[in-house]
């Protein structure tokens with residue numbers, strides 16, 4: 001089940017970014033915020049500004065991993081009438097417009113309610129690359145592991161600084177595309193420092209065979225992106241992009257995304 | 272008493288209860304859940320821990336709680352014999368303290384200095400703040416903003432006990448959102464903080480651990496009833512929010528085939544309106560707050576808002592063991608409206624001089640109907656999970672008991 005059998009578009013893209021530049025910039029935006037059309041335009045603008053991989057967040061009523069910025073945005077999307085079918089609509093329009101592979105980031109219950117097989121079918125039909133599942137651990141993922149194999153979809157699981165060696169093995173074995181390396185103990189939201197725990201965790205993940213480790217939670221500046229790409233394969237930014245879209249619309253989003261992408265150009269010393 | 276830990280047909284050790292339970296949580300929490308599971312596995316058979324807990328039950332909480340026969344109330348229930356298990360007489364006023372003392376002891380064992388908890392009615396928050404004061408732990412309680420308004424007295428109690436109370440403004444601003452916020456705190460502060468979860472929902476080990484800590488209710492009641500009447504009850508009744516008081520009294524009777532088990536969920540304004548909390552009655556299986564169980568959700572899997580006049584039952588999820596017992600047919604779940612619960616609350620007050628919590632009044636209302644079905648030869652055991660002091664503002668408004676002129680002058 002380890003990555004490598006089929007060619008994962010996400011993995012290929014991250015590898016290419018590591019050959020051409022210091023590594024990959026992975027950007028998150030939720031569907032339906034501030035409205036469906038703008039969220040689609042936002043994801044397209046994000047890719048055009050230099051994001052290598054897009055994470056499209058699916059608004060959910062109980063987002064336990066998310067901090068205030070993303071909570072506010074996804075709650076607004078739900079209040080604005082977001083339905084699951086809008087996620088597939090957005091996926092279709094975004095993947096038709098950009099080359100960057102697009103992963104859906106979703107809490108597990110919407111997938112369960114839709115039906116795991118049916119969800120996988122519709123992700124494929126809409127051109128999506130796979131799922132990031134923040135509240136699904138490999139231990140509970142049998143149905144999704146099977147469905148993602150038959151549908152050739154990527155599946156990104158999380159690794160945390162507190163994860164045991166056994167659990168890192170499981171996360172690496174189950175993940176395809178990349179392993180989501182949780183930089184610090186906490187929830188989404190911009191932070192002044194990205195914990196040194198991230199560096200240690202990436203090193204541990206490599207010992208456990210991870211070929212693609214991307215670091216997320218708290219990343220909000222080009223300097224942090226550059227720092228992370230000194231040891232990891234990708235840097236994931238969420239709240240800073242959502243805040244830019246919320247505060248200054250598509251123009252501000254584009255500016256912030258361009259700036260973050262510039263962090264990938266900085267070649268770390270000794271590489 | 273049959274109180275073995277062995278798994279039998281109906282009693283499951285967790286993490287799974289049939290198709291339900293498990294751990295649907297972000298990876299950063301898994302290490303803490305593993306640590307807690309290991310600590311509990313050790314503590315539950317450790318004589319030192321058990322002695323400490325038993326001492327607290329006896330000398331702090333006031334256990335064993337009495338078993339009270341209520342003949343005047345029972346006259347309205349088809350003349351069945353009715354016994355109340357008096358968890359309302361526990362220190363802090365409900366069954367919640369049974370669980371909290373165990374988890375506070377465990378917090379000390381794993382060497383953490385801070386506890387957090389969610390609360391709906393405020394009873395679990397008050398119990399946690401109480402235990403934190405007793406053990407000298409820092410304490411933060413998350414409570415939905417709507418609940419801080421309808422249970423203002425309990426907010427004051429928690430603050431007096433030294434706890435910080437955080438009013439949660441996210442989502443529906445009730446219990447489910449308080450749980451989300453407590454989980455976020457836990458993910459961030461897990462190195463120093465233990466999450467004292469208040470019911471038999473949530474990720475493993477909470478459903479099994481809280482059940483183990485609450486089963487003292489049924490173990491005591493079973494022995495008390497046998498001593499008093501020489502036989503087992505025909506039916507056991509409890510209200511179901513997350514399900515801890517119900518599991519607490521059911522567990523001792525799971526393997527007694529002649530004892531029917533009834534859980535009463537909140538029907539709010541009616542199960543055919545959108546304003547209810549009948550999770551098993553009206554929900555579908557899904558994942559919320561870390562476990563697979565029944566859930567009030569829309570077709571997209573978004574959690575729906577529940578409603579009940581009682582904050583403690585106002586929850587769109589339910590513990591996974593109840594989902595299992597419902598599917599297995601071992602327990603029966605019915606729903607009781609706000610109006611029926613309030614009638615039962617007044618009836619028990621007037622016939623027996625016991626003012627129950629509105630949560631517990633759902634079990635009383637359910638038993639009134641059940642008594643009429645079963646007839647005068649039946650014996651019914653009801654878990655009176657809490658007392659009504661916290662509910663006086665709600666009851667005062669419902670029955671128009673507060674003299675407005677006097678209140679203003």
Ligand SMILES: Cc1ncc(COP(=O)(O)O)c(C=O)c1O
Pocket residue numbers: 365366391392393394395469470471510511512513514515516517582583584628630631656657658
């Ligand atoms: C008195 C009382 N009974 C019942 C409940 C419902 O919880 P559970 O279903 O876990 O017993 C509460 C919750 O706050 C309560 O305070």
